[in-house]
Amino acid sequence: MVILGLTGSIGMGKSTTANLFKEEGIPVYDSDASVHALYAVGGKAVDLLEDEFPGVKNANGAIDRQKLSSYVIGDDAALKKLEQIVHPLVFQTRLDFLDYQREQESTLVVFDIPLLFETGSEAAVDKVIVVTAPFEVQKERVLGREGMTEEKFETILQKQMPDSEKRKRADFVIDTSLGIEKARESVKQIISILMKSKES
Template identity: 40%
Template sequence: MSSPPSSSPQRLGLTGSIGAGKSTVAALLRARGLTVLDADEAAREVTRDPAVLAEIGAAFPGAVQGGVLDRAALAEVAFTDPARLAVLNAITHPRVRQRMLTLEQAAAARGEAWVVQDVPLLFEGGLEAQMDAVLVVDAPLDVRVARVVARSGLTEEDVLARDSRQMPAAEKRRRATFVLDNSGDREGLERQVDAALAGLGIHSPQQEKSPSTR
């Protein structure tokens, strides 16, 4: 049953530790007709704003070169110092939240009952309370590390350091409405996604058009 077009959609949070496969699940949800609001993409849009770049450049000298954000340089400074990260978050987070809200309102205007909020640091950012349900994607640490090393060129030590700065995967699993175990094949993951959506009573447009399709 769909919510009235004038109401706000319910929010399905999507998160997971580094290398767990959150982007894969986001793609599966999109393929099922759900609107996925990507916090990382919203942050990229925000940091293309000249006013935001000016603030970041003033707070982090050398992080903006020729009007373009040097993400690697910024990460090297901000993500190794909690105090500096707090400064960056104070600049970007309010704008990212506003961008996500604007996209959510557009989904509401289309009459969508649910939207997915894809937020890597959902729990760490204290956004859990704003979600109606949360999907956590997980896989064993060695699998996650191997995936990130293979795709990014980071060393195992780099990946482990980044993972250590996130909430432990076990705690994310404890807080989840549904846990998606992405240690197996894609077909198994798809079955888990469909089961989670069914458990939440979420019916994609494709399912509504083709109820006999499984």
């Protein structure tokens, strides 16, 4: 089984690209969705986070992400504690996904991981695809999101590896500013290349 890591900075079109792989029948592991599930009612992270950060569990029994953010923003020690709780749980969901795909005899899977390089997760994949777009396009997309400000955008960018560095490390690059059809074409080409390399 070939494991393809999919990553890209905020606003680059990663989720759209992940959906293109799904449309081609390729199983996609979504790390963001895994975190959402861990924070949801009955999620494995809920009580652990409530113990560490009292008051973050809301009346419904899920994690209030805003309250959790207020604990960790600007507090590196608190952020580290959060990561020590959440990262192992996310890692386990990834292993469970892989085990299931091996049972299904999948030949290619995609790991959709926003901070692939930043967390050292490239070691867990065979090839890396980076989605990119010119900075002005990226900025326009991100600032168009609800609740986003220039300040927030800058803070997020500072935590992410520069796009130019990601592209240097990539095996494949998709420029999503060229339109959805061009991206779809690129996805199909990448699948074809990886399937052929698996056969040879």
